[in-house]
Amino acid sequence: METNTFFDAWLETQKQLTNNWTESNSKLQDSVKNGAAMNDGLNIYKEWLAKQSEITKAATEKATTTFQSQMAENAEAFKNGKTPVNVSEIYNNWLNTQREQMNKAMGNFPSFSNPFTANNFFTANNPFTANNPFATNPMTQFTDFQNQWMNNTQNWMNQPNQFSQPWANSFQNWGKGLTNDTVKDTWGNMTNISAAYVKFYEMWAPMFKNMQNNTFNSEWMKKGFNLDSFKELMDRTMTQVAPVQTKELFQQFQSMSEVASNYNKHMFQQFSSSVPENLKTLTPFLLFGNDSNNANSAFAVYQRSVSPLLRLFYPGKESELNESMTGMMEKISIYGQKLAELQQAMYTTGAKTWETFLFENAEELKKGKDLSDIQEVFQNWVNKNEASMIELFKTDAFSKIQAEILDLSLDIRQRSEKVAETLLQPLPIMLRSEADELYTTIYELRKRISQLEKQEGIESSSDSKEAKSSKKKAATV
């Protein structure tokens, strides 16, 4: 039976993912014991991510195909007056098994699952500021044990944190008093960078103190590396690196869905009561959501955005809509993987630059260089960070993945617009594709009129008036 095949595939995938997790956790815990977490951790993460991507890619392809046929069957069953396949029970069994496996695998290291749980996809328009369910900061993997160490041994280091955020917020609030748009935007950008500067200071100060005390060394640096502060520093300084405007895309799509929904809410009630449940249990997003209580946020967003559409299935359009929506889901999942890879590359580059920067400064200090001018030190870091990022941007790998992410985001947008048009078709409004056709016709007419005017030696009334005025002016000079 197709359903069994589908869930068998899912279960197999989950086992593979769990094995990969367990293996990575084990390596990471060994690294922590050996005091090499900072160096090894990034490699472990990279390796883990590569495997995860490989597994999920294969699974997504298979799952999507199966999901499509499952949905088509359900649609067909509904049309013929039969009850759609109820997969809830199978799903629940599968989920429980998965949960047990997960608890076993995670052991004392639950934070390792953070990137794939409970975040808000709507804010995922920037890999650095994003709470993207896929593309969370790779280094948050290690934040928990780092923070614990920091709290126990170096509480004073976090003191500036306690007021730096209110400080930044208060200045950002001042922007509300500015009326000119240019001024307001400029103020917002400037206070953001000022806050980044303060964040830099928070990270630099304890390192510098240890350099002065001759207690700075590799071990200290690894333990004292505050990942939260580092992430915020990167987030604030790299805000313009945003491969796609995902937030706008999904909000727009949701809004269109709601418009359609309001017009059609009483239609196909029987279908609407069964299909969303089926969708909930079959979505490939669950590949990424291993915490059933929180539910995968991307999936939740998908539900908010897309499930209203399912209530609006039109006779004869089910397959088309299914195809568009499952295609979107597949693309979104791949998009998430690629975004995670891109983000990983950038954070890793930033972290390595930070490490090099610290050791170089420690050496300079030993040689007697005065490092007390924090602005100079900050500028030095800015220059180094920019240079290393540009080196990364120059690589073929970066160029390719960036292009791929952009292409995927646009593909998703095209698909979402297609779905929206299908849903809005019965309404007395002009659709975008219809407007585009009209624009093309108007453009052709504009061009044709211009050609005819030239052939006939006619000047348009506005042009000739302006030309005469200009002639007059020209004559006076």
Added chain:
Amino acid sequence: MANENPFKEMTETTKKLVSGYDNLVHVDKVEIATTPKELVFKVDKIKLFRYVRETPAKFKTPVIVSYALVNRFEMMDIQPDRSFIKNLLDLGLDIYMIDWGYPTRADKDVTMDDYVNWFLNDIVDFVRKNNDVESVNLMGVCQGGTLSLIYSALHPKKIKNLITLVTPVDFATNDGLLFRWAKDMNFDRIVDTHGTVPGEFLNSGFSQLKPMMNVNKYKSMVDIMQDKDKLMNFLRMEKWINDSPDQSGECYRQFMKDLYQQNKLAKGELELGGQKVNLKNVTMPLLNIYASEDHLVPPAATIPLNELVGTKDKQLYKFPGGHIGVFVGSRSQKELAPAVSKWLKDRD
């Protein structure tokens, strides 16, 4: 010492922000491009302005300036003491400026052929007629330079002298990140999805070329905002840089695919309106100006032009600075306009 008081830096920064904020609150308007000009011609949605002269022009041949379709021409007249246009006017030139406008989705089908053989051609014809001259001087900036170059190759008799400023011609280079990244982009998808390509999208790509540029820029603002004049200079640039028109999809598609990806212009393979664009037809005098530190249009994309054209009267002018510094930098105010003016005077 900085580390002895962990709050010292924050206190200093706070003081600067507080005093600077007072200046910001009193800013009502941020004005750019204030040199007087009048609208003299329109073709479709494209406008042609002519700068007002207080005294008769010292040159017989007028200059038409063709800025890029990305961003706005106002940068060439950002403020009175940093205005390439005002400097040229002061030196006696008669200047027309093309305003390519703000394409909307209704303009998605406008092609590169339209820009060159319809809009630019009508503008050139208008100025020839209006000034009663056989040919005009054409000055193209960045992408507007590429369009001017193509036009000059297709209509060489109408152009007396050609000036290209920071103009990309040889796209085979990977020196600039844009040139590298463009090789991997799916431009059909970009155009098919957007119709008219958003300026915001283009701007985000430019920002990424110098990923810490905003840090440097806004960090410097903290230090200068107590000085009203410097603050206004800063805000004028901010206003200009955030004003990014969208681009007509079909023109963008051909520009990116034929030029950035396939380098057809330099190879002599570009076709426009059924005609092949042969750079050997550029037989009028050429002044090719490039910026040595240009990260948007690297010298490697600009310099080869002089080897590709047919004219023997050609000059390569190296300006030390970046893509925008050519127009707004203090050195430019003293050097560039006089150099251009002299070159044109010798060929008027």
